[in-house]
Amino acid sequence: xxxxxxxxxxxxxxxxxxxxxxxxxxxxxxxxxxxxxxxxxxxxxxxxxxxxxxxxxxxxxxxxxxxxxxxxxxxxxxxxxxxxxxxxxxxxxxxxxxxxxxxxxxxxxxxxxxxxxxxxxxxxxxxxxxxxxxxxxxxxxxxxxxxxxxxxxxxxxxxxxxxxxxxxxxxxxxxxxxxxxxxxxxxxxxxxxxxxxxxxxxxxxxxxxxxxxxxxxxxxxxxxxxxxxxxxxxxxxxxxxxxxxxxxxxxxxxxxxxxxxxxxxxxxxxxxxxxxxxxxxxxxxxxxxxxxxxx
Numbered sequence: 001x002x003x004x005x006x007x008x009x010x011x012x013x014x015x016x017x018x019x020x021x022x023x024x025x026x027x028x029x030x031x032x033x034x035x036x037x038x039x040x041x042x043x044x045x046x047x048x049x050x051x052x053x054x055x056x057x058x059x060x061x062x063x064x065x066x067x068x069x070x071x072x073x074x075x076x077x078x079x080x081x082x083x084x085x086x087x088x089x090x091x092x093x094x095x096x097x098x099x100x101x102x103x104x105x106x107x108x109x110x111x112x113x114x115x116x117x118x119x120x121x122x123x124x125x126x127x128x129x130x131x132x133x134x135x136x137x138x139x140x141x142x143x144x145x146x147x148x149x150x151x152x153x154x155x156x157x158x159x160x161x162x163x164x165x166x167x168x169x170x171x172x173x174x175x176x177x178x179x180x181x182x183x184x185x186x187x188x189x190x191x192x193x194x195x196x197x198x199x200x201x202x203x204x205x206x207x208x209x210x211x212x213x214x215x216x217x218x219x220x221x222x223x224x225x226x227x228x229x230x231x232x233x234x235x236x237x238x239x240x241x242x243x244x245x246x247x248x249x250x251x252x253x254x255x256x257x258x259x260x261x262x263x264x265x266x267x268x269x270x271x272x273x274x275x276x277x278x279x280x281x282x283x284x285x286x287x288x289x290x291x292x293x294x295x
Contacts, residue, residue: 007248008269010107010287014276017082018103022277024048029057032091032099033082037061039097041282049278061097068097081165085110087137088165090158100132100158104271104284108238109138112196115236115295116142119195123235126187126194128180128201128222133159135198135238140171147194149176149183151207179207181218184225193231199223200240215246223254234262236291240271242284251288264292 014020021029021036023044030037038057048054059072070076070093079092082101087109089101116123116139123144127136130148132155139146140163150156156177163169176183180201199222205213223239230237237259239251252268259266268288272281 008267009281010104010269010271011281012103012106012271012273014274015084018084019276020103020273020282022049022053022275023280023282027054028282029054030103033080035059035076035080035091037076037093037099043283046280049275049280053277059093061093068095084134085113085138086141086166087134087162088167089132089134089162090165092158101134102284104273105134105240108240108271108287108289109134111289111291112138112198112236112238113142115196115291116144118295119235123195124193124231125196125198126229127198128184129199129205130159131155131200133162135200136173137163137166137168139196139198140168140173141166144196145172147174147176149178149180151177151179151205151213153177153208177208179209179211179213181213181222181225182207182211184222184229188225188228193229195231195234196236196238197226197230197234198238198240199226203242220254223258227258230258233294234259234292235295236289238289239287241286246286248286248288251286255288255290259290262290262292264290266290 017033019031024047026044028041036057038060059070059076061070079090081088081090084106092100125139125144125146127148130136130150136146136148156175160175203215237255241251248268256266270283271285272283274281
């Protein structure tokens with residue numbers, strides 16, 4: 001597994017309910033259903049393809065010092081819903097510029113679904129830092145038992161609402177409000193294991209009891225702990241990253257350290273979204289993932 005092949009680039013293409021219309025000059029213009037939003041994006045280090053198109057935005061997120069706000073939201077619903085690959089999500093512009101869904105993750109969700117489907121057996125999945133539930137719903141859609149963990153009560157509520165919206169509320173999903181590190185430690189003591197593990201850690205975060213998460217201090221410790229909760233015949237291990245300055249190789253080497261004894265394949269690379277106007281690929285994050293030879 002130490003033979004590093006060329007990086008993989010995943011691409012989210014325009015769809016009926018979502019498109020990256022244009023990007024450039026440190027911003028991106030996106031359509032969620034019928035609502036067009038304009039947000040900052042430091043990766044858009046080029047010029048806009050069609051500057052006039054940006055006047056169509058219903059709302060724009062602007063920075064004011066360390067804070068930010070949405071302008072023009074009078075014409076935007078507080079919440080509306082869209083669909084991706086058979087999954088449904090509530091969209092809500094937040095004070096942190098996020099909308100509640102990360103479209104660049106669609107290829108990873110499809111990869112998770114394919115892996116579980118091909119296993120043709122019962123599968124248990126742990127989704128740490130699960131946020132609003134995209135990966136959890138993708139796994140549940142293929143019949144997996146899912147444990148969804150997040151330290152934010154509001155994000156957990158949002159994820160459960162998305163499950164209801166997708167018709168998955170009766171699916172076997174456990175919704176856990178907890179610090180990811182504390183939860184994994186308890187799972188080790190309880191002897192619980194999982195066939196698939198998903199980690200989507202932030203660069204910085206705060207747990208429900210005031211505990212702090214710093215990726216540079218806590219990431220490798222948590223990844224190491226996850227070795228102890230993989231089942232005897234694991235299917236996959238997936239890590240996503242949004243921390244500026246980290247290479248996909250850093251994530252790849254951590255994944256390899258967990259799964260080296262199982263064989264299978266590790267790949268890593270960039271998560272991107274294709275513009276519908278200029279067709280450029282906007283970099284949105286990095287990932288590393290492994291799946292067994294079985295799948």
